[in-house]
Amino acid sequence: MVPSGDIVQRLTLATAFRDLKYSARRFSDTTISQLLHKPDGRLLNRIGAAALDALASLAVCAPNEAVALAAVLDRHSHIELCIAADTEEVPSTVVDHLNNICTRFLSIRATIEASPNKADILSTIRQDPHISKGSPEPALDALRLLELDLYTYSSARIRAGIADAPFDWLESLSHLVACLKGAPVDARDDLSDGERAALGRLQQSVRVQRYLPRFEREISYLQEFMRARPDDDVDAVRLRQNSVTLAIDSHLLEADMPQFDHFVSSHITRTTGAPPCEPPHTHEWMQKVAYVNTAFDALTRVLVTPGVSAMFGAHVPIHPVINIPPERLHAVALTADSIKATLATPLLYGWTASTFSPHDPAVFDDFVAELVAAEAGSGAFIVSARHIYVEH
Numbered sequence: 001m002v003p004s005g006d007i008v009q010r011l012t013l014a015t016a017f018r019d020l021k022y023s024a025r026r027f028s029d030t031t032i033s034q035l036l037h038k039p040d041g042r043l044l045n046r047i048g049a050a051a052l053d054a055l056a057s058l059a060v061c062a063p064n065e066a067v068a069l070a071a072v073l074d075r076h077s078h079i080e081l082c083i084a085a086d087t088e089e090v091p092s093t094v095v096d097h098l099n100n101i102c103t104r105f106l107s108i109r110a111t112i113e114a115s116p117n118k119a120d121i122l123s124t125i126r127q128d129p130h131i132s133k134g135s136p137e138p139a140l141d142a143l144r145l146l147e148l149d150l151y152t153y154s155s156a157r158i159r160a161g162i163a164d165a166p167f168d169w170l171e172s173l174s175h176l177v178a179c180l181k182g183a184p185v186d187a188r189d190d191l192s193d194g195e196r197a198a199l200g201r202l203q204q205s206v207r208v209q210r211y212l213p214r215f216e217r218e219i220s221y222l223q224e225f226m227r228a229r230p231d232d233d234v235d236a237v238r239l240r241q242n243s244v245t246l247a248i249d250s251h252l253l254e255a256d257m258p259q260f261d262h263f264v265s266s267h268i269t270r271t272t273g274a275p276p277c278e279p280p281h282t283h284e285w286m287q288k289v290a291y292v293n294t295a296f297d298a299l300t301r302v303l304v305t306p307g308v309s310a311m312f313g314a315h316v317p318i319h320p321v322i323n324i325p326p327e328r329l330h331a332v333a334l335t336a337d338s339i340k341a342t343l344a345t346p347l348l349y350g351w352t353a354s355t356f357s358p359h360d361p362a363v364f365d366d367f368v369a370e371l372v373a374a375e376a377g378s379g380a381f382i383v384s385a386r387h388i389y390v391e392h
Contacts (some may be wrong), residue, residue: 047301049306055081059098060089061153063160067094078313082321092318097153102316104146109303109312112138122304130244130293131238147296148236149231151243154292155234161288162226166278169221169285177216179263180208194266198259208256211249214249218246222289243293250286257283339368 048071058071070082083098094311112121121137131144162169176199179191185200202208221242228234253260260282268276287294302308344352353361380385 008338019222021231034248046051047298047305048311050298051302055098056083057291058150058154058299059094059158060099060143061093062091063110063164065091065094067195072310074317076313077311078316079311080317080319082319084321084323088323090323095318095320099316099318101146102318103148104142105299105302105313106312106316108142108146110314111142112303115139118188125300126304130240138256142298148240149302150296151236151239153290155236155239156230158239158289158292159230161291165285167268167276167280169264169280169282170219170226172267172280173219173224173260173282174259175267176202177212177219178233178261180212192270193268195263198263198266201259202256203328205256206257208253211252212333214245215249215253216248218242218342230352240293241324243290246286247293250283254283261297265343277282289303336372338366339371343368 040285051072052069054069059067059069066086068084071079074080074081081098081102083095085091085094112118115121115137121139124131124140125143129143130147131140133144135141135144179188179195179199179204182188185191185196185203188196188199191199219304221238223244225239252324261280263274264280268274268280302312340352353364
């Protein structure tokens with residue numbers, strides 16, 4: 001039995017987080033969590049954590065890349081970043097891009113600080129960080145260019161996220177839009193009962209009808225985006241605008257999303273003869289497609305939050321961390337002896353009959369016997385000792 005790539009990636013990243021925790025100690029004894037001791041520490045911690053998540057999301061562009069970031073404070077209480085990937089070494093392209101983001105971001109902050117219009121600039125960013133072309137403020141224009149470059153860099157990842165979905169989201173949502181614009185549900189006899197029930201509720205929703213034209217444009221643009229060849233130049237301005245409105249509509253229409261999900265699931269079941277392999281979550285899908293928007297918003301909050309902004313010095317050192325991937329997963333026959341040997345492994349729990357339940361060693365043998373019986377009935381297997389988790 002070969003574990004899925006997703007499981008392997010999660011295990012590898014878990015190892016990366018563990019290594020980051022220990023590697024961070026080499027650079028500093030102070031971590032972001034210590035900000036919680038400040039009066040406004042919880043706010044600073046929330047914004048700082050969101051910024052780290054944003055940098056991790058924006059640093060990668062390949063569909064299957066993933067990185068983990070940790071932040072420590074140097075002796076000047078300025079941030080340094082430790083980065084690990086789901087591979088042994090962090091790709092140089094990822095480190096270079098992360099460094100580019102940080103360098104440009106700090107340059108924008110310095111320009112804001114030096115401007116006589118600092119208060120107005122920060123107010124503009126606070127109200128809407130997605131700057132239009134033509135701003136007379138150099139800092140705002142630089143922020144606009146940074147955002148557009150992030151969309152260009154991330155376009156392949158956005159495209160892959162849509163293409164690799166378990167079913168054709170765009171076709172399903174496009175069909176839903178056509179139905180919402182078409183005849184009343186009572187006049188249709190070409191839909192399943194599930195489609196009819198969901199469509200009827202959505203047609204009666206004032207909120208859905210209000211935002212339907214914009215939602216239709218968003219889906220139409222994404223279809224056009226997916227039809228383009230991967231090597232075609234990306235119109236970052238249009239991609240940004242679509243992501244911004246898609247993110248907004250994911251919130252405005254969130255209360256109606258269960259009906260979106262019901263319709264999509266029923267539509268797939270009717271047209272394919274089988275329900276979707278994964279339950280549809282339209283709200284979650286929209287947010288994933290618009291992830292650059294979410295990450296950029298989180299990053300710009302640093303600029304308008306003095307306590308967090310002050311933690312970024314003139315330069316952000318980036319320390320790649322070597323990540324030794326987990327041992328290759330392999331199946332091991334579940335016998336009483338192999339289970340006992342695995343549970344006794346010092347790197348795991350070091351459990352034996354006497355340590356598992358000191359007052360009743362027989363409990364350990366009963367526990368092992370239950371695992372053997374479960375394996376006999378389900379074909380289960382033990383993964384290498386490093387990856388066994390048993391509640392006790």
